[in-house]
Amino acid sequence: MIKIVILGAGNIAQHIYNVFQAAEMLNVVQVYNRSKKALSYFSDVPTTTSLKNLAEADIYIIAVADDAITSIANKLPFTDRLVAHTSGSVHMHELHKKNRRGVFYPLQTFTKGVHVDFSGIPICLESGEKADFKTLKSIADAIGSNSYKISSEQRRALHVSAVFVNNFSNHLYRIAHEICETNNVPFEILSPLIQETADKINTLTPYMAQTGPAKRGDQKTIDSHLEKLDKDIHKEIYTLLTQSIAKTYGR
Numbered sequence: 001m002i003k004i005v006i007l008g009a010g011n012i013a014q015h016i017y018n019v020f021q022a023a024e025m026l027n028v029v030q031v032y033n034r035s036k037k038a039l040s041y042f043s044d045v046p047t048t049t050s051l052k053n054l055a056e057a058d059i060y061i062i063a064v065a066d067d068a069i070t071s072i073a074n075k076l077p078f079t080d081r082l083v084a085h086t087s088g089s090v091h092m093h094e095l096h097k098k099n100r101r102g103v104f105y106p107l108q109t110f111t112k113g114v115h116v117d118f119s120g121i122p123i124c125l126e127s128g129e130k131a132d133f134k135t136l137k138s139i140a141d142a143i144g145s146n147s148y149k150i151s152s153e154q155r156r157a158l159h160v161s162a163v164f165v166n167n168f169s170n171h172l173y174r175i176a177h178e179i180c181e182t183n184n185v186p187f188e189i190l191s192p193l194i195q196e197t198a199d200k201i202n203t204l205t206p207y208m209a210q211t212g213p214a215k216r217g218d219q220k221t222i223d224s225h226l227e228k229l230d231k232d233i234h235k236e237i238y239t240l241l242t243q244s245i246a247k248t249y250g251r
């Protein structure tokens, strides 16, 4: 049985708490948060707002805002225990070296109250010591996730890639939604296209899957699209992405 203390009470803390408690091999023995309010979610486990009162555990998982990770790690009142964070962008060495350091980064988007199935989620693991990697991997295995050994630099590259595939593509949906609304057409007509675009990546590389006027070099169509767009920012995004696609395909 691996005893776990979770530090933080937000999105990630709540999701890992639920999935850890459901796993036979794992036991969340305590949840810490700086403020009391969010701790009410963790009703069947001891909680604390004081770092001085942290319980004994095999691993302390810091799941707080990126900018607060270092200061919490610095304030931990013990040494030589395994302390890991859950961030995609914070280097493992930003955790204080008085403890054994690790990373347990689930590469997925989490929202409070929206169920996520951990069995399909990749978890990026990193540790300073070999034995600690085993502990991190055992936790990932216990919740049925796929784990990957990923260094802090590789994780940074993955995180920026994730911004492109998730945050930026979602923002492009948002722009398309706005254009549809302005022109009085239902956005849902685009749903099968969105689905097919995502599905294609399972069988083709993004390079092979690309279609559209920028790849073909259809300048008349590109000009007509630019004319149709009302907002300057949308024209700029369209132009920049068109240039990037054209360059990729040697146009």
Ligand SMILES: NC(=O)c1ccc[n+]([C@@H]2O[C@H](COP(=O)([O-])OP(=O)(O)OC[C@H]3O[C@@H](n4cnc5c(N)ncnc54)[C@H](OP(=O)(O)O)[C@@H]3O)[C@@H](O)[C@H]2O)c1
Residues within 6 Å of the ligand: 007, 008, 009, 010, 011, 012, 013, 033, 034, 035, 038, 063, 064, 065, 066, 067, 068, 072, 086, 087, 088, 089, 105, 106, 107, 108, 109, 110, 111
């Ligand atoms: N959400 C995702 O999709 C996702 C995915 C993968 C990894 N992560 C990583 O997981 C970590 C937590 O993200 P989250 O989405 O769970 O964040 P969140 O829902 O916004 O929760 C933030 C947590 O950090 C605490 N906190 C914020 N500022 C603090 C400070 N200055 N000092 C002490 N505690 C502070 C908050 O405490 P209060 O309740 O007192 O405000 C809360 O417990 C981050 O490192 C993030 O990069 C998130």
